[in-house]
Amino acid sequence: MKRKRALALLGAPPLLARCVFDPSAVRVGSKNFTESFVIAEIYAQALERAGMRVERLFNLGSTQIAIAAMQRGNIDCYPEYTGTALIDVLHLAPISDSRAAYAVVARLFERRYGIVWLDPSPMNDSQALATTRAIGAARKLATLSDVARAAPQLRFATIQEFLARPDGLPGLQRFYGGFRFRDVRTYDIALKYSALLEGRADVASAFSTDGDIAVDNLVVLRDDRHFWSAYNVAPVVRKAALAARPQIARVLNAVSPAITDHAAARMNAAVERSQQDPADVAAAFLRSIDPSTPLRMTK
Amino acid sequence: MNPSAIRFKHATVRYPNSERNAIEDISFECGGGELVVLLGPSGCGKSTLLRTVNRLVPLDAGRVCVDEKDVTEVDAVELRRSIGYVIQAVGLFAHMSVAQNVAVVPSLLGWSHDEIAGRVDELLQLVGLDPASYRNRHPSQLSGGEAQRIGVARAIAARPRALLMDEPFGAVDAIVRTALQRELIRIVGELKTTTLFVTHDVDEAFRLADRIVVLRSGHIEQVGLPHELFDRPATAYVRDLIHAGDDVYRRYFMHGRELLRGQPQ
């Protein structure tokens, strides 16, 4: 698979053809964190296996950039989360129930943006707060309510988006009360956990499928009052792109159901901790679910 | 071949920010293959006057005619290709060989490859250089005298009927200069080219000129044969100019040009 892909890269059409819009390529985007990368790569490879030409525009800076890119036609599809769509894009209240959340975003995105939601994955990468086992034990932190109370003695590491989004820190403060941290620092999304692991922070914002959680023995603090929204991932596709190539739906819908919490966390860890190439990880995943080549995903 | 006639009628060129003009109301004519020297101190306008003939300097008033045709009525580029041009700094093209330099105008005129090759060799011999050893040299490999000989060869390559020379021998040492002057007389005599020669050197003027035009501050002081300037200077300035140097030497030379013309090379 790697060789075939590499050959495809070498055979890429000349640059000048890329200057002019190439209608035959499906453009897959991703946001700038590992999980988005890996899932987008899964989508991209699935489409390539189905015989379509794919262009990858990964590492987009934020949800806003991704949506803008979709609307401008720079990309045709990317993996989006129901919770993010609900709160960041539609500015609605969080919905904890996965099915309900999906129904709302699917309907409104189609109506307002001409963007279609394909089938969602079982994986629920909800937001979370995490801490080390040591700190959790020492300060008796097991739930969000615990953190809300103990916040004035705690240092918080997070990303900029978390401080701005309504279901980020402001929402927690409103919903739970408390959460007035002694110190709040923002980091690049790629460097956030270092602060926690190196002792410069006590609690960090997180996502429940972060690879670091699996590998570093971090503790996810339980959302005991169900504040946070469901965050199921699904491919979102531009209506026009789907109309031009309806097989996109068939291909991606075949892949979505296999992406579980477990699979996602393992893939995240494989990339970030085992330093594997996301392309290899995605390829292994696809091999594992393709009935024609029943290889177990061991790496 | 008929050498050109050059006629200046009230030629005037203004300086951009000055009351004084570079050249003022200049009128004279020359032709028939004669070598006319424009003589004067620096700033007298002699170079400017020279460059009005090939339109490197535009006239502000008056006319310049070459063969009865006003130079402004002919395409400037075509005009220049029919008039030879030699400057003190020579200006050989550093990225071209000697042969390519000499061949410039013929190739602009579309001569055939063979015609050009033959002409280059002919010219190199004419200016006293062995074609075989000089053809492929580069300007950086030439001495001052050699370079200016090539400059002359380049200027006459397409058989112009007029030749403009702006202090061409000013940058070489005295011995080389004398040799070049002799060569020039010989060449100009052979080619029957009307030549305008600019210099500030009175000795050089007397050695080379059929006639001399003395200029000062943009005006003509006197036009005449060398011995006329010597015996009957028209103004005090001309008298001081001519007699400032070695009179005996000059007296010899003003009649000695005939002798020089006959000298074997």
Added chain:
Amino acid sequence: MSYFATHPLRVAALAGGHIELVAVALVVALAIALPLGLFAARRPRVAPWLLGTLGAIYTIPSLALLALLVRGFGLGFTPIFVALVVYAQFMLARNVVAGITGVDPAQVDAARGLGMSPLQVLLRVEFPQALPVLLGGVRIAAIAMIAIATLGGYVGGVGLGVLIFNGLTLHQPQMIVAGSLAASALAIAIDALLRLAERITRAPAGAR
């Protein structure tokens, strides 16, 4: 270094894309800078203003310019391509001006006097002699562009910058190292190549 070993074809493909991006941008930049520089070289009073303006543009941080261009052109190849063309103008135009104005004026005078048209003077005398200086400008521009083009990985999915920025996102330092080393190697290679070209085109010294 290990990323080179495990993914040689990917690095090669991205390097190829990087070279393509810089090469195309350089050609387009030259097509603009040559007439622009020529225009300035013929007008000594205009030249300082023009070069000054281009120099000011050059100091705009590349990421900021890129963000502006993404607003106008979207993502992908175009914004980084335009940014490269814009930044290259300063270095290229400046060397065009220096090259043309540095040609021996005696040779230009002789060329005109002998009967070359202005275009012929430019093509047969000025340009060949300005070529070494011009190539020097191309060399400097190319190296700067190889570096700036790494930002193509941030917005365009093009070139070795993809390795660098992906490596940052995915917490994979070996990708970052691979991308950076490859870009540096490219810069060194292009520098050597163009220095050679400069040397070949340099006319024998000492014009007469």
